[in-house]
Amino acid sequence: MTSTIDAPRSPYSRSPQKRGVNWEKWGWIYMRVSGVVLVVLIFGHLFVNLMIGKGVDALNFAFVAGKLANPFWQTWDVLMLWLALIHGGNGMRTLVNDYATTQLTRGILKSSILAAVVILIVLGTLVIYTFDACPAGSPANLLPSFCSAN
Amino acid sequence: MRSAHRRPDIVVAAISQGGLVMPQQSAATLASQQKTTSLRPAGTLYRGREGMWSWVLHRITGVAIFFFLLVHILDTALVRVSPEAYNGVISSYQTPIMGLGETALVAAIVFHAFNGIRIILIDFWNAKYQKVMFYVVIGLWVVTMLGFVPRHLYNVFNK
Numbered sequence: 001m002t003s004t005i006d007a008p009r010s011p012y013s014r015s016p017q018k019r020g021v022n023w024e025k026w027g028w029i030y031m032r033v034s035g036v037v038l039v040v041l042i043f044g045h046l047f048v049n050l051m052i053g054k055g056v057d058a059l060n061f062a063f064v065a066g067k068l069a070n071p072f073w074q075t076w077d078v079l080m081l082w083l084a085l086i087h088g089g090n091g092m093r094t095l096v097n098d099y100a101t102t103q104l105t106r107g108i109l110k111s112s113i114l115a116a117v118v119i120l121i122v123l124g125t126l127v128i129y130t131f132d133a134c135p136a137g138s139p140a141n142l143l144p145s146f147c148s149a150n
Numbered sequence: 151m152r153s154a155h156r157r158p159d160i161v162v163a164a165i166s167q168g169g170l171v172m173p174q175q176s177a178a179t180l181a182s183q184q185k186t187t188s189l190r191p192a193g194t195l196y197r198g199r200e201g202m203w204s205w206v207l208h209r210i211t212g213v214a215i216f217f218f219l220l221v222h223i224l225d226t227a228l229v230r231v232s233p234e235a236y237n238g239v240i241s242s243y244q245t246p247i248m249g250l251g252e253t254a255l256v257a258a259i260v261f262h263a264f265n266g267i268r269i270i271l272i273d274f275w276n277a278k279y280q281k282v283m284f285y286v287v288i289g290l291w292v293v294t295m296l297g298f299v300p301r302h303l304y305n306v307f308n309k
Contacts, residue, residue: 032273050256060241116220123224
C-alpha cells in the first residue's frame with residue numbers, strides 16, 4: 001500500500017469549515033480519559049472480587065446477585081462495561097489500521113470489532129438492568145441471603 | 151546522512167501510537183537532546199529500547215485483555231439465565247490452571263494500567279522522563295503483583 005503521510009505538524013490542507021469533526025482527536029482524548037477512569041474502576045473490581053474474603057473461590061451466583069442488587073455496583077459495572085468495551089474496541093481498531101493492509105480485511109476486521117462492541121454493550125446493559133437477584137423457583141441455597149428474608 | 155534517510159519511518163512510528171504525533175514541546179525537548187553524534191532519529195519515543203518495548207507490551211496486553219473482556223461479559227451474562235447456569239460456568243473456572251490464567255490476566259491489566267498512565271504523562275507532562283517512567287511502571291507492577299499473587303494463589307490452591 002502506498003500512501004503519503006504528511007510531515008509532523010504540517011498545516012492542514014483544508015479549511016476548518018471543510019474539515020468537520022476531528023474524530024481521531026476525540027478518539028485519542030477518549031483513550032486517555034476513559035483509561036484513567038478504568039484504572040480506578042477495574043482495580044476496584046479486581047480488589048473486591050479477587051482479594052477480599054476467599055477471593056476467586058467465593059464467586060458464585062449469590063455473590064454476583066448480592067452485588068448487582070445494589071445500585072452502587074450496578075452503576076460501577078455499567079460504567080466499566082461501556083468505558084472498557086469502547087476503549088478496547090478503539091484500541092483494536094488502531095491495530096487493524098496499523099497491520100491490516102487490504103481494504104477487504106480492514107473492512108471485515110473493523111466491522112467485526114464494531115459488531116462485538118455494540119452487541120456486548122447492549123447485552124451487558126440489559127443484563128445489569130433487567131437482572132433478578134431472587135429468581136422464582138431457584139433453590140434458596142444458591143441465592144443471596146436477602147432473598148429468603150422476605 | 152543516515153538519519154535523514156530514516157525520516158519516513160519516524161513519522162509512521164509516531165502516528166501509529168493512536169493517530170496523533172506527540173506534542174510540539176516534547177518533540178522539541180527530545181530533538182534538543184540529540185543534536186550531536188547520535189544515530190538515533192530525533193523526535194520519536196517509539197524506536198528501540200524502553201520506548202519501543204513498553205509500546206509492544208502495551209499492544210500485546212491490550213489485545214489479550216480485549217479478548218478476555220468479550221468472554222467475561224458473556225459468562226457474566228449467564229446470571230440472567232439461571233443461578234445454575236452461572237455457577238456451572240464459574241465452577242469450571244475455579245481450577246488451578248484457570249487460577250494461573252487469572253494471575254497472567256491481572257499481570258497484563260496492571261502493566262497496561264500503569265503504562266497507560268505513563269503514556270498520559272508523556273503526552274501532557276514531559277516526554278523527557280519516559281525511560282525513567284518505564285522503570286517506575288515496572289517497579290509499581292512488581293509491588294502490585296507481590297501484593298496480589300501470593301493471596302490469589304493461596305485462594306486457588308487451598309480449597
